Amino acid sequence: MxxxxxxxxxxxLLSRIFTLMIYSPIFSxxxxxxxxxxxxxxxxxxxxxxxxxxxxxxxGYKSFDEVLFGNKIAGCIFSAVYCLxxxxxxxxxxxxxxxxxxxxxxxGQSFLAFALPIAAVCIYxxxxxxxPLGRSAxxxxxxxxxxxxxxxxxxxxxxxxxxxxxxxxxAKGVLLSAVYDMSRSLEFVMLPFIAVFSKNxxxxxxGFLASRLVILETxxxxxxxxxxxxxxxxxxxxxxxxxxVGGFIRLDALYLxxxxxxxxxKISLIIFFSGYIAKRFLPRTNYRFIYSGIAVMLFxxxxxxxxxxxxxxxxYAVLSLILGGIVPIIIYSREVRSYDKxxxxxxxxxxxxxxx
Amino acid sequence: MNPLSYENEKIPQSIERFLLDLKDILGDDAELLxxxxxxxxIKCALVTFEGMVSTSIITQLILRPIEEIxxxxxxxFVLWEHIKTKLILxxxxxxxFTYGEFIRRLMSGFAFLYIDGIDGAMGFGVQGYDKxxxxxxxxxxxxxxxxxxxxxTINTNISLIxxxxxxxxxxxxxxVIGTKSKTDVAFVYMTDKASRSMLREIRRKLQGIELETVxxxxxxxxxxxxxxxxxxxxxxxxxRPDVLCGKILExxxxxxxxxxxxxxxxxxxFTENFQTIDDYSxxxxxxxxxxxxxxxxxxxxxxxxxxxxxxxxxxxEFFNEKLLLILASEEASAPLSLGAEAFIMLILYELIKxxxxxxxxxxxxxxxxxxxxxxxxxxxSSGLVSxxxxxxxxxxxxxxxxxxxxxxxxxxxxFLFLLAGSFAGLFGIALxxxxxxxxxxxxxxxxxxxxxxxxxxxPRSMGDIAIRLPFxxxxxxxxxxxxxxxxxx
Numbered sequence: 001m002x003x004x005x006x007x008x009x010x011x012x013l014l015s016r017i018f019t020l021m022i023y024s025p026i027f028s029x030x031x032x033x034x035x036x037x038x039x040x041x042x043x044x045x046x047x048x049x050x051x052x053x054x055x056x057x058x059x060g061y062k063s064f065d066e067v068l069f070g071n072k073i074a075g076c077i078f079s080a081v082y083c084l085x086x087x088x089x090x091x092x093x094x095x096x097x098x099x100x101x102x103x104x105x106x107x108g109q110s111f112l113a114f115a116l117p118i119a120a121v122c123i124y125x126x127x128x129x130x131x132p133l134g135r136s137a138x139x140x141x142x143x144x145x146x147x148x149x150x151x152x153x154x155x156x157x158x159x160x161x162x163x164x165x166x167x168x169x170x171a172k173g174v175l176l177s178a179v180y181d182m183s184r185s186l187e188f189v190m191l192p193f194i195a196v197f198s199k200n201x202x203x204x205x206x207g208f209l210a211s212r213l214v215i216l217e218t219x220x221x222x223x224x225x226x227x228x229x230x231x232x233x234x235x236x237x238x239x240x241x242x243x244x245v246g247g248f249i250r251l252d253a254l255y256l257x258x259x260x261x262x263x264x265x266k267i268s269l270i271i272f273f274s275g276y277i278a279k280r281f282l283p284r285t286n287y288r289f290i291y292s293g294i295a296v297m298l299f300x301x302x303x304x305x306x307x308x309x310x311x312x313x314x315x316y317a318v319l320s321l322i323l324g325g326i327v328p329i330i331i332y333s334r335e336v337r338s339y340d341k342x343x344x345x346x347x348x349x350x351x352x353x354x355x356x
Numbered sequence: 357m358n359p360l361s362y363e364n365e366k367i368p369q370s371i372e373r374f375l376l377d378l379k380d381i382l383g384d385d386a387e388l389l390x391x392x393x394x395x396x397x398i399k400c401a402l403v404t405f406e407g408m409v410s411t412s413i414i415t416q417l418i419l420r421p422i423e424e425i426x427x428x429x430x431x432x433f434v435l436w437e438h439i440k441t442k443l444i445l446x447x448x449x450x451x452x453f454t455y456g457e458f459i460r461r462l463m464s465g466f467a468f469l470y471i472d473g474i475d476g477a478m479g480f481g482v483q484g485y486d487k488x489x490x491x492x493x494x495x496x497x498x499x500x501x502x503x504x505x506x507x508x509t510i511n512t513n514i515s516l517i518x519x520x521x522x523x524x525x526x527x528x529x530x531x532v533i534g535t536k537s538k539t540d541v542a543f544v545y546m547t548d549k550a551s552r553s554m555l556r557e558i559r560r561k562l563q564g565i566e567l568e569t570v571x572x573x574x575x576x577x578x579x580x581x582x583x584x585x586x587x588x589x590x591x592x593x594x595x596r597p598d599v600l601c602g603k604i605l606e607x608x609x610x611x612x613x614x615x616x617x618x619x620x621x622x623x624x625x626f627t628e629n630f631q632t633i634d635d636y637s638x639x640x641x642x643x644x645x646x647x648x649x650x651x652x653x654x655x656x657x658x659x660x661x662x663x664x665x666x667x668x669x670x671x672x673e674f675f676n677e678k679l680l681l682i683l684a685s686e687e688a689s690a691p692l693s694l695g696a697e698a699f700i701m702l703i704l705y706e707l708i709k710x711x712x713x714x715x716x717x718x719x720x721x722x723x724x725x726x727x728x729x730x731x732x733x734x735x736x737s738s739g740l741v742s743x744x745x746x747x748x749x750x751x752x753x754x755x756x757x758x759x760x761x762x763x764x765x766x767x768x769x770x771f772l773f774l775l776a777g778s779f780a781g782l783f784g785i786a787l788x789x790x791x792x793x794x795x796x797x798x799x800x801x802x803x804x805x806x807x808x809x810x811x812x813x814x815p816r817s818m819g820d821i822a823i824r825l826p827f828x829x830x831x832x833x834x835x836x837x838x839x840x841x842x843x844x845x
Contacts, residue, residue, distance in 0.1 A: 004812060101783055105671065117780065121791050128798040135797035135811040136790070253667075253674050253782060260786030261793075268794075 002197055007134030008204040009211060010141035012187045012194075015269055016212050017144060018262035019184040020219055021238050021255065022096045029173045031224025035217055037177020042213045044178070045188050046206065048325035053202050055332035056195055059339060064192035064328060065280055067335045076281065078327065082189075083277045085323055087294060089186050090270035091301035094118070097263045098302070100236060105256060115299050118263065125268030126275060126291045130197050133268055140261050147254055151242060152218065158226045181216075183316035186270070189324035192332075193273050271295050363456035371399050371472035378403070381455060395422055396430035399472040408465040410484025418445050418467060418480055432473030439469070439478060448481025460538045487512070493595040493617075495760060500637035505595045510540050510614035516597040517544060521605070525549075531562060533576065537569035540614040541576070544600070549607040551838045554802050558609055558622065573618040576611065580622050582801035587792055588765050590801040592624030598633055607836040623804040623837060626796060627821050629761045630654070635824050643824035651822065653758035657766045660752040661698045662773030662785055664745065669694050670781025686742035695778025697741050701749045702770065704731065803841040814840065 003011070029037070059067065069075035098114045106114075125133055182188075187208065195201040223237045234240040242255045275291045282290060362381050368374055375390060382388055391402040402422075404414065421443055427434060439445070450466065452458035453476040462468055465483030490512065493505030506513045514528055529543040541562070545555065561579050570576060573593060582590045594600055595617045600610050603621045611620040630650040635643040667674050668683055675683065690697060708727030712720040735741045756766045769792065776784035799806035809817035817840075819825040819833065 006813065105781065105783065113780070114783070117776075117784070117787050121787050121794070124791065125794045128794055132794050132798035135805070135807065136793045138813055139793065139797075139811045253671065256782050257786040257789070260783055261790050264787065264790040264794075 001129065001131060002199045003131055003134035005198075005200060005204050005207060007138045008194065008198050009207045011130075011134050011137040011265065011269065012190075012204075012208040013211055013215070014137045014140055014144070014262050015187055015190075015266045016185070016208075017215065018093065018097075018259070018266045019186075020216060021259045021262065022100055022236060029177050030169060031220060033169055033173040034177045034220050034224070036174045037179075038181045038216050038220065039213065040174060041178040041181035041185070042209055044182070045185060045324075046209050048321075048329070049188070049191055049205050049209070050202075052191065052325065052328050052332065053195075053205070055329065055336055056192075056201065058336045059332060061195060061201070062335065063196040064331075065277060067331055069280060070335065070338075078331075079277045079280055082193075082323060083274050083294075085189065085319060086186075086270050086274040086277070087298050088301060089189075090267055090274070090298040093186075093263065093266055093270065094299065094302045097259070100239075100259070101256075103235065104239065111302075115302065118260075118267070119295050119299050121264050122267040122271055123291055123295045125264060126271035126295070127288055130269075130272060133265060133272065136261075137265050140258070140265065143261075144258060147258060148215070148218075152222065155222050155226050155241070179317040180313050182320055183313040185320055185324070186266075189320050190269075190273060191324055192328040193276065267298070271298065274298075362459070363454070365455045367453055367455060367458060367470075367475055367477060369473055369475045371401060371470060374470055375401065377455065381459065393422070395425050395471075396427040396435060398430055398432055398435050400435075401470045402467060403462065403470060403477070404467045404482075405462055405465070408463065408485050409467050409482045413482045413484060414467055418469075418482065421445060422469070432471050436471055436474050436478070446480035446482055450479040450481070452477050452479060460532065463538070464540070483511075490516070496594065496596050496599070496632075498632060498634045498637075501596070501633040502598050504597060506597060506612070506617040506619060508615050508617055510542055510612050513597070513612045513617075513619070514542060514544075517601060517604075520597060520601045521546075526604075533562065533565050533567065534570045535566065535568050537571070539570040541570070542612040544604055544610040544612060544619075546604055546607070549605060549836060549838075550609055551607065551841070554607075554609065554623075554838065557802055570613060570615075572616050573611075573613050573620050576613060577620060580611070580620060580801070582623075582799055582806065585795070586799045586806070587769060587795050588626060588762070588799065588806065590622075590624055590799055590806050592621035592628060593618050593761070594621060595619070596633065602633075607838045623801040624806075625804070625837075626807050627810065629759050631820070636827075640824050640826045644822070647822055647824065650758050653755040654762065654766065657752050657756035657758075658769045659773055659785070660748050660755070661702065661745075661770060662775075662777035662788075663782075664748040664777075665694050665698050665774060666777030666781045666785050669778065683742070683744055686744055689739040690742050691740065693778075694742075694745065695774065697745050698749060698774055699771075699778070701735075701741060701746065702753075702774065705749065705753055706767070804837055805840060808840045 056062070065075075065079065068078050094115070097118075098111060101114060102109055125136075191201075191205060194204075198204045219238060219241075223231065223241050226241055227234065227237055230240070231237050239252060239255055239259075242252045271291055271294050274294045275287060278290050278294060279285075279287060358380075362377075365377075368377065371392075378388070378390070387406045387408075389404045389406050391404075393400050393402060402418070422439070422445075425435070425438065425443075427438055448466075450457075450461055452461060452468065458468060458477055458479075461479050465481065465485055466479040467482050468477040468479045470477045487509045488507050490504045490507055492503045496505075504516060506516065517528075518526065523546065525547045527545055527547050531541045531543060532538050533541050543558070543562075558580065562576075565576065565579050567575055577589075577591050577593075578584070580591045592603070594603075600619050600621065604610050608621050608623065611622075613620070630647055632646075635646060638646070668687075672680055672683075687694065692700070704727070708723060708731075711723045711727070715723060732746065736743055736746055752770060756763060756770075759766070772792075773785060773788050776788035778784075780787070796807050797805075797811050805812055808814055809821060816833075817835065820830065820835070824830075
């Protein structure tokens with residue numbers, strides 16, 4: 001089952017936009033540093049993705065799980081690691097979502113009041129599969145673009161004043177900004193798995209990277225130039241930006257709605273991919289049961305792991321690089337080598353047969 | 357003869373045996389008329405059902421010509437061949453060699469001539485039962501469209517379609533569904549428009565029906581739907597022949613069911629609920645305006661009570677100061693929570709609607725007055741319900757009348773969003789919205805995504821969705837629903 005390029009790009013973008021909405025600066029770098037950091041992270045992801053896609057092509061776009069399970073023991077170990085990583089990421093996403101909602105809109109509400117309804121909707125989304133998720137994402141992306149356009153247009157007045165959120169431009173800052181962006185790029189780890197659902201993975205992934213770069217750079221620039229020093233006093237700058245620039249409509253209300261949609265899409269996607277991997281271990285188990293089990297794990301772990309701190313960001317970024325880039329590249333390289341060996345031995349056999 | 361398993365039993369050659377079998381199958385049915393006659397010295401029987409055939413037609417077209425038959429050295433076979441080849445008697449003729457076929461046609465208003473010595477009977481369509489005349493469709497009124505609507509008689513409905521589409525590619529296939537009712541179902545499509553795989557799939561679905569009876573189109577609908585748990589109907593319904601013709605010309609397949617004026621259409625899209633035949637009679641800009649009103653009406657009808665309760669209860673800061681003061685003063689005297697008030701009002705509305713629908717029309721009007729005016733006015737003046745909430749509920753209900761085909765869905769979704777908004781504010785509304793969005797985008801019938809061309813987004817088809825392009829442009833599009841099938845792969 002494959003989805004169109006637009007749907008795939010929209011799905012990945014919405015997943016990334018979710019983290020943009022809870023964008024919470026932990027390193028306090030100047031806007032210019034963050035802009036360069038995001039660009040650096042995008043270039044790094046692009047380079048690794050290109051290398052990986054070339055390898056994938058050489059194997060005839062064999063699915064990653066199929067390649068992993070070429071060696072059953074290694075396949076089981078790596079799949080378990082990926083599955084766990086996705087579940088932990090989902091738990092982190094959910095915990096930040098609930099923290100935001102409780103912080104801004106529903107102070108004092110219990111955790112379960114949020115977790116249970118969102119769990120039900122996300123399990124439903126994961127069970128329906130990637131096609132409805134992609135189609136919903138396509139439609140929601142239009143709404144996001146509209147909202148984003150209103151934000152940009154409404155900000156134009158405030159942009160006339162000189163300067164952005166300031167500070168010293170340092171190489172360390174750029175590197176840490178890149179690390180921070182990398183730590184929020186779950187879509188990069190999804191890359192080897194989404195290939196099987198994509199009609200043209202190169203077009204889809206690079207389309208996503210390019211759009212992501214434009215949206216993130218614009219958002220960070222707007223936040224820096226509109227909020228300036230006020231960033232230090234705000235917990236969720238993108239949300240505050242919506243409240244600050246919303247002239248004719250209350251953008252913060254729209255943000256809450258849009259953000260919930262994004263959370264549903266992202267968590268459903270995470271449950272879907274975790275379930276997709278888990279199905280390899282449990283081929284005879286009903287997929288609804290698998291998705292529900294994963295959702296229960298995800299919601300139980302919510303808030304336990306991946307707190308929003310510098311250390312967790314660095315760990316997360318390193319894990320993303322390893323699981324999204326290094327591991328798939330090594331595994332696909334082995335696959336390509338064995339494929340080449342097999343082909344050359346076949347050719348040699350044919351050659352000797354011809355001679356005889 | 358076992359009256360429960362006569363279906364495939366062959367008709368015997370002996371008239372005495374044949375009449376005994378009929379008695380076994382139909383018992384002492386007072387409506388069964390058996391006229392024993394002798395034609396050219398051969399014993400025959402004319403079998404009909406009283407009330408199903410026209411006495412004058414049967415006398416003029418069948419009895420008189422048959423009486424005049426005079427064949428020298430007649431044998432049963434010669435008489436059979438003579439009637440078959442030299443007399444027309446009726447244009448609608450059929451031969452039955454099994455009791456199943458014989459009984460089904462007999463009960464559809466055929467008169468059967470049985471000739472002693474022949475293992476079959478010859479049927480003549482002389483239906484003369486009372487039927488409702490062609491009338492204006494009650495549920496799909498329009499201003500500039502045709503005034504004729506489908507009736508309960510399948511043959512009349514087929515003629516209404518044939519009068520509009522005089523193409524040789526128009527095909528009508530008839531099926532019989534219902535092990536007891538033997539209801540005629542006609543399958544209408546254009547051979548040059550409908551896809552073969554789609555037709556195959558529909559035939560397969562229809563063959564899976566094992567119902568005893570089919571009394572309304574709702575009996576067949578679930579068998580044609582894509583998924584069981586959709587919030588919306590992926591099978592369309594119409595009582596307008598012009599609408600049906602428009603649909604089959606776009607590659608869809610329609611289903612006419614004897615006994616109901618509602619035809620079914622598959623596949624059906626969400627956006628079709630917002631299209632009416634009047635859109636194509638009006639000027640494009642006005643049609644565009646109407647479409648926008650309908651989309652807006654749908655959103656209001658589903659969301660307004662829920663969003664109002666959500667914002668007023670959880671996010672009052674979103675209202676401006678004046679509005680907030682009005683709401684606060686109104687709500688101060690109301691004894692119930694806003695969510696409970698809205699819920700009770702909507703339930704009350706549904707009760708009044710059901711009462712007005714089921715009661716005789718004269719009393720139904722009175723119920724509307726009592727329910728709408730007296731209860732509504734009394735509940736506001738007594739302070740049980742606040743006026744702004746009543747306005748929100750009334751607006752929502754009125755807006756749902758703009759798209760009557762979505763009535764079932766909007767009613768249920770209104771409650772869903774109200775519950776979500778009452779318990780979790782805009783967060784709940786967004787969650788419910790995500791649920792509905794996932795549900796609607798997952799829906800596909802016969803390979804055609806239900807939410808197309810919005811999602812999957814198909815730009816080339818947008819000319820007849822929110823806007824309605826002029827016919828000069830629409831005519832060149834040559835739209836076919838099967839072009840959406842590729843989008844679902």
